Structures are given as C-alpha cells and as structure tokens.
Amino acid sequence: MKKINNHLEVMQGMTIIVLAAIIGFSMISCSNSNSSSVSNSNSNGNGDNLIFSDNFNGNSLDTTKWDYCPNWDRQDRSTWSDDMVSVSGGYLRIKFRRDAELGAAKSSDPEIAANWIRSGGIRTRKKAGAMLFENSFGYYEASIKFPKISGTWGAFWLMSPTVDIDLTNGGEEGTEIDIVETIHNEDGKFNAALHWNGYGEHHQSVGSDDNYKSIPVNIYDGEFHTFALHWTPSEYIFYVDGHVLWRVNGGSNFKNSGINQNPNYIKLTV
Secondary structure, X not given: OOOOOOOOEEEHHHOEEEEEEEEEEEOOOHHHOOOOOOOOOOOXXXXXXXXXXXXXXXXXXXXXXXXEOOOOEEOOOEEEOHHHEEEEOOEEEEEEEEOHHHHHHHOOOHHHXXXXXXXXXXXXXXXXXXXXXXXXXXXXXXXXXXXXXXXXXXXXXXEOOOOOOOOOOOOOOOEEEEEEEOOOHHHXXXXXXXXXXXXXXXXXXXXXHHHHHHOOOOOOOOOOEEEEEEEEOOEEEEEEOOEEEEEEOOOHHHOOOOOOOOOEXXXXXX
C-alpha cells in the first residue's frame, strides 16, 4: 500500500442560478462505522475532533481554507470562473449563467457557443497545487440548496491527488468520492459515486444509481439539506439528512473498488 503522508436563490429573469453551501467537517472515530445514521458533526457525543469548518462569515472567500477552481473548461460546455463565486450573509454562492461571448472563444459550433455556461467552483487546494486542507478518514458534511434546472450539475465531492497512482489495484491508492451530484435533477434524481484508476482507459466507477428513491427527502424543494460522508478504512457511508443513501465496503458488489487509504481535498462546484 502506498500510503501518502503528507439560501438557493433563483433569479431566472437574469439567467443566474445560485447554489449556496455551509460546510462543516470533523473526524469521526472508526467505532461509528456500523451506525445507520450520524448526527451533527459538532454534537455526536463520541469525542470527535473538528478539524475543518467554514460558516462563510464575512464578505469574501477565506483564502486560508479555499481557492477558486482553476479556470478550465468542463464537458466542452462550460468554464469555471472566479467571478461566479461570492460570499455574503453567511452563505457561499456558486453561480452560473449563459455567456455567448465566452462561448464564441471556446467553440466553433454556433449552438454550443450560444449556450456556453460560465460557472464556479472552490476547493481546498490552491490553483498552483499546494494543499490548504486534505484528509482521509472522518465525517464530512455540507448544508446545500440545489437548483432544479435541466442541464445543471452541482456537486460536493472529495478529489484524490493520487487517483492515478496505481491503475491496476482498485481504489485503495486514490479514489474520487462524489458525496452528492445533481445530474438529471429535472427528474428529481441525484447520486453519489466513486471513481478510481485514473481517468483514461483504465478508469473505473460505481454509483448509487436509483438509491435516491429510497430517501424520503426532496432535495430540490428550495430548502437546505445536509449531505454527508462517513469514510472509514473499510467503508464509505453516504447520508442525506441523516438517511443512509449508500454504503460501500469496496467488495465485489462495487467492482472491488477498495476503500481509499490516502487523503483527498474538498470541492464544491457547479
């Protein structure tokens, strides 16, 4: 094993959709790995140690904790830009809007160019690559309002800097952990997912599929909902408002993905 040390506001008239998140993270003792629910990370009564949190107070992003995602293109349809992220009133807002001018510079296809999206994202890693915060085993949660608009894809995820360290041995060396993604939200869908063995020909992935149907929660009701992950050396447990969405032990039912043993950094993106 290669251990590495180291409020939704929708202003449709302005074609701007705002996604907000309040983040709190803590370490969870492995003794909780068999529990069916995990209470608030600040009050679960198990002596947990809060090691990272942000309530987004003030009027700017706390750059000791976060940086903006690099300004690169996603899915050949959108670009992450710093100006699409703002902080005020105790909320992080990640916005997106159609930007035909930017699209004209990105694509020669008139339809794609006319509908190019400028959006935002933040991460606990500097654009230049230096880590601001990374961690492995623990309990991670975010309170988020997600939009329900066809084509949008909001995500709270943990990115692995070691996802391609070994392309033959499952996800133990590095796994991208998607705590929640809102793909096909227009149909009420959402998912969790794992990706490992890099992003090329050896790429592997597994997702929670239709498990969202088992959660008695409508995450697109215009209210905040809490999305969480309990990551232990032997299991991932994904939660929505305290309900278990998905449990993964890395075995044969999950393509023998294995459980990541190395640290990841945090991302919030649209």
